[in-house]
Amino acid sequence: MPWLKNLIKISKTISNQSSSYNKSITPLASPLLTQFLQFTKQYSTNHHVVGLEATKSDQKPRIVVLGSGWAGCRLMKDIDTNIYDVVCVSPRNHMVFTPLLASTCVGTLEFRSVAEPIGRIQPAVSTQPTSYFFLANCNAIDFDNHMIQCQTVTEGVETLEPWNFNVSYDKLVIASGAHALTFGIKGVNEHATFLREVHHAQEIRRKLLLNLMLSDVPGVSEEEKRRLLHCVVVGGGPTGVEFSGELSDFILKDVHQRYAHVKDYIHVTLIEANEILSSFDDRLRVYATKQLTKSGVRLVRGLVQDVQPEKIILSDGTNVPYGLLVWSTGVGPSPFVNSLDIPKAKGRIGIDEWLRVPSVQDVYSIGDCSGFLESTGRQVLPALAQVAERQGKYLASLLNKVGKEGGGHANCAQNINLGDPFVYKHLGSMATIGRYKALVDLRESKDAKGVSLAGFTSFFVWRSAYLTRVVSWRNKLYVLINWLTTLVFGRDISRI
């Protein structure tokens, strides 16, 4: 078990550190802890690693959920907390309502309207005495001993170094998501902004407003002004297209009104290696291309080769100067998933039809980090919110059933009938393209026939559909009010 060796190393480092730091991480002097220390002693002596020990048969079994995205949050929402304790381990304390994230970059929606705190999705983690939310990353899993190793996220606190702790699980749900793909292109991580988290959207908004203001200050050349206000989006999937649409709306409505001095300098370019919106119906794709072009978005077919601080270089040698670069070329396996020594499916954690990781006991995986094993005869599902959410819902009901039948504790579910396997039925795809227009593609798959819509009706369907999906009533209200105030007063341009 290599991770245990690391654990020992880390613990030793900790015990060698200054006394004031030791003070801050001395273990809780509780009977629970004493038991836990005895439990961990079998792995290593003379160091302190604390955490949650294994549950006893007279205690509620513990479900540990890694991640707080669509999959993990839907699971937590539906888990029966009368049967299980829930422990969520994630580096962020909220779920992001990703389909509306692009709208927050330009102020159509506010950041908090698309963020749902975990405690609002599953109140047990904050109110039940033995359910928890831990702001941490999981670094390693000891499948044999039903235990994970975590490290806290202390970014923002100067006085605390991150520390390690262990959590024993009865059931483990790996829903830690995927990472943005950069295809190894140099400079992407340094100079581009992704669009996956709220802090990405905040960064984009701050940069955009700063560039708008700086380009209006005396002393900026014409060329530099054009560069500062050139917004380049790489990746023509729904996120890239929606962001381009939102940007062009922002330019046509708000920049023309509120940054009149520089309105003729701002431009949007969308770079895609293949077709934009490749998963959509041909007719919709043509419509989207026409609409985006009409709104002033320049569509460029090209392959990015190098990203530099002020320009990107395409494979045909073209230089594209930019002031804002948003990178949205899909997702791939995260370093954490890569580090796990279990069978994979296209780099993702391999699962069976019941979303279990078949090689180990009591471990499940859902969302973008998992994919059906080849042995299931099924295709790896696309990395979509609706797949993740449906899997979370299915797995919650499966685990509730297992728990009700007495299989909640570790190694106790072998003889329980799991019921029907998970079946995914695609409900369709949607994307806005700006100017109160959207695409709705209700075909079940790329090659199937079915209804597809484009235009204002689709836009209305898009907004209504997402409004009903926003998790909490509080955020439903805020999304609605944000939309109304944007319509009446325009977008908010304070750079805070």
Add this chain to the structure above:
Amino acid sequence: MPWLKNLIKISKTISNQSSSYNKSITPLASPLLTQFLQFTKQYSTNHHVVGLEATKSDQKPRIVVLGSGWAGCRLMKDIDTNIYDVVCVSPRNHMVFTPLLASTCVGTLEFRSVAEPIGRIQPAVSTQPTSYFFLANCNAIDFDNHMIQCQTVTEGVETLEPWNFNVSYDKLVIASGAHALTFGIKGVNEHATFLREVHHAQEIRRKLLLNLMLSDVPGVSEEEKRRLLHCVVVGGGPTGVEFSGELSDFILKDVHQRYAHVKDYIHVTLIEANEILSSFDDRLRVYATKQLTKSGVRLVRGLVQDVQPEKIILSDGTNVPYGLLVWSTGVGPSPFVNSLDIPKAKGRIGIDEWLRVPSVQDVYSIGDCSGFLESTGRQVLPALAQVAERQGKYLASLLNKVGKEGGGHANCAQNINLGDPFVYKHLGSMATIGRYKALVDLRESKDAKGVSLAGFTSFFVWRSAYLTRVVSWRNKLYVLINWLTTLVFGRDISRI
């Protein structure tokens, strides 16, 4: 003129830098610029400093406003843009509605509800061709030549170094505000957070939520948990008291519900060297003390001597460990005001009864950065929003009158009758103290008699009064909705 020497130094540095940088700041090739370069040549040769040249007699006169606080924004709002061009120079593009800022730290209100973009307050700066908002700091003023020297704020853009530019004025209004006082105590700037800007409130909120989450992770000692969750407020003026009240509300309502595991560890301590709310009526002060104590705020009479990363040390030797330290001990002159070579009043820019800086032509000063000269026989007014706002309003009407009578251009207002001098009448003071209670003191001065209220009625008066004062309809709506949703759903606890 020492600033001109500096200017030359800076310009020389710039012209020695790499060619790619030079490219980005080459001057605009316009006839205006040519004239300006000729104009600046009289000060220095062989370098390029660009900017706005002096207006001609057939052009609109230009008012330059330094700062975007209560004083500057009220002035800009009321300035007649048919008479004047307005140029605002400020390091932030919005006004902060400071009386409600404390509420944003714990999520009672959202950050954007208390920030008003300058372009919403005075649309001319973004729509009129010769009015501007410049995101910059003013570094020096050449009173003789009616010109200011500015430097852009480029924090957040890696590819641009800050650059200098000049702006000529016909009328200059210095409303650049004051700086937080630290009394030279070591460690305040490094470890404490002030509460004057939106980014301060954001920092406090992020820190508070992080500490709440970290203290719930296994491996934190009891002592460390108590430290992390000890919120210390230094300064018992209205800001310190209101923030303490908001914090105790947050603890009693939201922490008890949403951070139930650690609710018994969180405490608030308010440290004040003298009496809290010293400007308020005795009866109100007693009431506030009683209410705050009842809400769990520990009031400590003490003098801070040293601020260290994890604790503060009082003058009597007491160590106070803290997880969050908010510093709010009043304001004093800023380095910029100190650098100006003009007569001062208690360190502030000395002004006469018409808010003019009497030693120079066409310069006015309002808000926290200015004070009546001793020769006026008046007292320096307190650094309050209502003083600043009233001065802004008065000065706008004075300048509108001057402009209408043909005195708008530089050196043209000597023979114009300025009308009545500025007279300040204190309308009273208000402060919330948490738990839907507030203080309203309607006495004209500290020693006068008059009405004073405390309790829920005052709270209602407080909220109504401020709601009507919020500048835009958009933000009025958002403040109202924030209050309602906080009441119904509780405060938002996503750490974004």
